[in-house]
Amino acid sequence: MNVIVYLGAGLMLLFGVYAVMEHSILRAAIGLALSSASLSVLLYVLGAHLAALFELSVCSGLVTVIFIAGISLSHSPKMEIQKEYRDKERNRLLPLVLIGVGLLLVILALTLNLQTPELAQLTQDDDVRDVLWGNRQADIWGQIALILCGGVAVAVLFREERREKK
Amino acid sequence: MTILSICAHGFIYGPILVVLIYNLFNHEFARKHFFWFAGTGAVWQILAAIGGFTALNQNGQTSYAFGAFWDIRLAGAAFFELNATRFLLLLIVGLVALISVLVAHQTVDFNRSSYTNLLMILVLGMNGMLLVTDLFSLYVFLEVTGLCCFIMIAMFRSRADLEGSFKYLILSELSGIFILTAIAFLMMKTGSLRYADLAGLGQRISAGSGQLEDLLVYAALILLISGFAIKTGVVPFHSWLPDAYQSADTAVSILLSGAVNKVAGVYGLMIVMQLFGDVAPVGPSLAAVGIISIIIGALLAVRQPQYKRVVAYSSVSQMGYILLALSTGTTLGLVAALAHILSHTAFKSTLFTNAAALQEQTGTLELKDLGGLENQMPVTAFTSIIAFLSTAGIPPTAGFWSKILIILALWQAGSPVLAGVALVAGILSSAYLIRLQRTVFFGQTRPELAKVREVRGSVLTAEVLLTVITLGLGLLYPYILLLLHAGGIL
The missing domain is CATH 1.20.5 (Single alpha-helices involved in coiled-coils or other helix-helix interfaces)
Incomplete structure (x- = not known):
């Protein structure tokens, strides 16, 4: 169980970083959909079945369709982020910052032992x-x-x- | 079905009905007559707030709980609640929406349909925030207001609009993450997010054991205060505010300044104070943020080269006063905060309406290009001076009384130093506003502005209406103080 949780969280973070860093808007939207799908797995494993279903259908499915429809309507021929923004030096450090924040959150979650009986009770009953x-x-x-x-x-x-x- | 019930449900159904009916008409008809649809929605909001409050008082009730779908006698169906504070804020939302519509009538052109739809959804979002009794529902409606504002700022698609809306989006989402994380922490701690269930939590933390569980709630409090402070636009969370106010159409700036930062920001902090005000760091944190905002906001306003940026930084400063009043945690502090919210709505909306008038007639808001418009635009100049007097806290305007109440609240709460600083900081407000008035309205008229004439139509109506409110409230406040004294609050 724990392996799937950590794998889901890791993939979610990885696809999220990819969505932020990718120069092609279309690929970024696909990255976001994959990140959302990883979250759905995570939610399902943690017992929030309905939330997982909504996340998969709405966030991973519907939102991606809207994004891709919007991108296809865009008049930008290459659907890519402009070169002047792409070459910014700070972008190279961004994945490290995002991964650092993700790790910090995991450590915080483990330290504070966040799962509580009240929450578990609510999802079951x-x-x-x-x-x-x-x-x-x-x-x-x-x-x-x-x-x-x-x-x-x-x-x-x-x-x-x-x-x-x- | 009572008047109170109709008014209460109207806050939820009214904006949605306007959106649905408005979109039944063909695009050109809807665009041409947007004023009547959006105006009806705003007037309905004002009437429902006044009518509902009167009915509540006549019934001798202090609050009214209701559910939107069905009768509240069914278990767990009362999700919304109204009381005097919420009625006042709902009235402010209606008033600001009406002023925005009056200004939009002259400033908004090809995006009128989208403006009307977004305005009504924004009103629904703010109404939802004010009516709910649960922290997570508050977050949901907060997201509604945030999304509406983002689209409204970006709606006109200029580079400045997009830059302003992008900054707003980033900081708004950051605020959302903070608040959602805090909500998750509180849910883990208590298992409920209803205000009624969270209310006693502060007391428990104060007498806590200092274990990690308490750290969780402290973290939640810091995140909640930071999240709502970003939405309020106080220092050091103010970076989005001047750009958003400057780049948005003035009709949208009025909404942001007059209603959104008060409902999405200040009201959220009011809820934090109501639930956790008895926890030692909460009040002093708000006081510290408040006093820094008053001073830094005013100092930054002095240096701005553009009319709307001066008014935006003035908002940062004035929000500080409201937080200072809230930080006392007393009934008088709450009354003072509400009084200043009302005053600020009137005088800041006047200044933004003046900006719309100047933009319409001169085509610029750069201070270096303006000057000597006193004779060409006498009504705009007069209303601007009244708004300036109110901002600086000079009698007989509404701002004078609300600032007096804040100082009294601080004094009563045993913070004479903060009261003194708040008093002295009024001089800073005068400094940037005198500069603004002198540059725009007084002195030698610039040759290129010689043919400028007074604005007409709905913008002029909005200026006059707001000035009447500012002066009217100023004259009415002594009676309000008498009522507070009779009630033992003052």
């Missing part, structure tokens, strides 16, 4: 329907607002695209 419609009703409104906001954001980008083509 509560019915998904009760959690979603009973305990977290307010969050559903937040989700509705986020979806509306995402929709408007996409609409803004699409309209801009049409305007620029004219």
Whole structure:
């Protein structure tokens, strides 16, 4: 079990760093999807099955589709980050910083022994329907607002695209 | 179904209904008439806040709990709660939205539909933050407001817009990570994130054993304060604020300054104080951040070359006053903080509306290109002076009374030194505002500005409305002080 947890966390971090460092936006989006898929495995192994399902379908699936659709609509022919930004010296140190932060978080988690009985109890006992419609009703409104906001954001980008083509 | 129930549910359903109805119309019609849709949403928010508060008082209740989907008699269905503080902040959200719509009517052109949709979703996000009774739900709605603001700043797609929105996005996400990590720590510690369950936690920590578990909660507190401080834009978390305010359209800057940093930032810190105010480091931390912000914000404002940047740094400074009031942890401190939030909303929105007027009429906000507009733009000059007097805390404006309340709260809480510093720091506010007024409105009129005329239409209406509020509140405050005295708070 522990091996899968650490492997999942490591892959998530690795793909995350790849997504940040990659010059091609398309490959970066794929890196993000893989990072998200690793998180799904992690969530599943830790017992949060519903969260794993949402993460895999929404974050790893839907969001990637939206990103790739957005990139394909972009007028940039190579879909690559501009050279002036690519050659920045500080970028070379960024993976080390990110990996360092990741390791620090792992050490913190191990030191503080973060898994608690209350959390484990919650995931085992509560019915998904009760959690979603009973305990977290307010969050559903937040989700509705986020979806509306995402929709408007996409609409803004699409309209801009049409305007620029004219 | 009572008036209170209609008003309470209206805060959730109102903005969503406006978005849904607005998008039923064809694009050109919606773009042309955006003012009426967005304006209706904003006016509804104001009426619901006033009507709901009146109904709550008439019922003799101090709070009202409700669920959005079904009756709260069902177990676990009361996810939202209203009280006097929340009503005031909801009113501020409505007022700022209305002013933003009035300004947008003249400043926003091809993106009107997106502006209307985003404004209503932003209002929903802020309403959600103010209504929820659970820390995680607060985070969800915080993300809604953050995402809306990011898109609204970037909406006009200039290089400056994108740079400002990128800075906002990075720091906003950093704030989100801090808050989410803190929430996870608190969840591990307590197993619940409801305010009611967390309320007693501070006392337990104060008398704690100093073991690692306590360290976890202390870490959560530091992360929560830092996360909400970033959203507030106080020093040293202020780097995003001037760029975002400057690059965004003025209608968006008004929203950011008037409502978003108060609801997403200050209100979050209010919740931290409410839940953990009895833990020793929380109050002094807020006081330290507050006093540094007041001084550094004012000093930085003096040196800025652009109108909106001066006003932005002034916001950093004024947010410091609000944190200083909150840091006392007393009822008077909370009242003073709320009073200054209301005053700040009025005078800072006036200054931003003045910026919209100047931008519209002169085409620039660079201070070196402005000068001697007093005669050409008399109403803008007058409203700007009233806003300046209020910012500096000079009577008979709202800012004078709210700053007096802050100083009294600090004095009452046994912090005369902080009260003295807050008093003296008012001189710094005067310094940057006198420079601003002198450069823009007084002195010799620049030849290229000789043909400039006073702004008309909705921007002028917004300027006058805000000035009436600033002066009206200034005249009303003595009665509020009497009420506080009668209630034993003062």
